[in-house]
Amino acid sequence: DIVMTQSPDSLAVSLGERATINCKSSQSVLYSSNNKNYLAWYQQKPGQPPKLLISWASTRKSGVPDRFSGSGSGTDFTLTISSLQAEDVAVYYCQQYYTPTWTFGQGTKVEIK
Amino acid sequence: EVQLLESGGGLVQPGGSLRLSCAASGFTFDSSAMSWVRQAPGKGLQWVSAISDGGGSTYHADSVKGRFTISRDNSKSTLYLQMNSLRDEDTAVYYCAKPSWALLGPVDYWGQGTLVTVSS
Numbered sequence: 001d002i003v004m005t006q007s008p009d010s011l012a013v014s015l016g017e018r019a020t021i022n023c024k025s026s027q028s029v030l031y032s033s034n035n036k037n038y039l040a041w042y043q044q045k046p047g048q049p050p051k052l053l054i055s056w057a058s059t060r061k062s063g064v065p066d067r068f069s070g071s072g073s074g075t076d077f078t079l080t081i082s083s084l085q086a087e088d089v090a091v092y093y094c095q096q097y098y099t100p101t102w103t104f105g106q107g108t109k110v111e112i113k
Numbered sequence: 114e115v116q117l118l119e120s121g122g123g124l125v126q127p128g129g130s131l132r133l134s135c136a137a138s139g140f141t142f143d144s145s146a147m148s149w150v151r152q153a154p155g156k157g158l159q160w161v162s163a164i165s166d167g168g169g170s171t172y173h174a175d176s177v178k179g180r181f182t183i184s185r186d187n188s189k190s191t192l193y194l195q196m197n198s199l200r201d202e203d204t205a206v207y208y209c210a211k212p213s214w215a216l217l218g219p220v221d222y223w224g225q226g227t228l229v230t231v232s233s
Contacts, residue, residue, distance in 0.1 A: 040219035049223035100216035102160040
């Protein structure tokens with residue numbers, strides 16, 4: 001199985017400041033045939049199911065604020081919140097869908113400093 | 114509007130069985146692969162099982178292999194998860210999840226989840 005490791009486990013950021021979450025996969029999730037990274041980012045708030053933010057490592061889902069961005073390729077990925085808002089307090093997960101046996105990172109809790 | 118409505122959760126004793134259902138609407142169910150993802154209380158997301166659009170291919174996490182079976186009835190637009198020999202560690206909210214493209218796509222729709230509690 002592909003192991004997904006996020007860092008840090010939690011972070012506290014001031015309102016309006018940048019938040020950066022890293023995700024590393026134990027093997028590449030880049031398909032050479034189409035040059036796509038099979039990596040997604042989700043946001044989960046308490047009592048709610050996860051919500052898709054970013055797919056294919058860097059494609060923002062329609063309706064997601066542009067302060068959220070994804071980058072990276074191969075085995076190393078980053079989710080950036082450029083200017084943290086109060087409503088961004090949540091747990092964020094990366095996920096690989098390179099194989100049908102999906103795996104998720106352990107989650108990163110984002111709080112307001 | 115896509116809707117995924119899980120049901121069948123509840124309290125069960127260790128060693129017992131439950132069958133979860135996920136009623137789907139708002140999309141062409143028989144053209145979509147589906148999965149189950151669970152979340153233990155206060156923990157992260159764990160993929161459980163997946164099934165292709167026609168039901169011919171199924172996948173299960175090692176932790177549930179031999180105990181859980183995923184299936185679907187396309188005539189009823191319903192996904193199932195038969196859970197046998199339940200253990201304490203199976204306690205979780207179980208989400209029905211629809212990937213955007215076969216099983217190699219991000220999850221664009223999630224159900225609200227159904228809670229399974231395994232306890233004596």
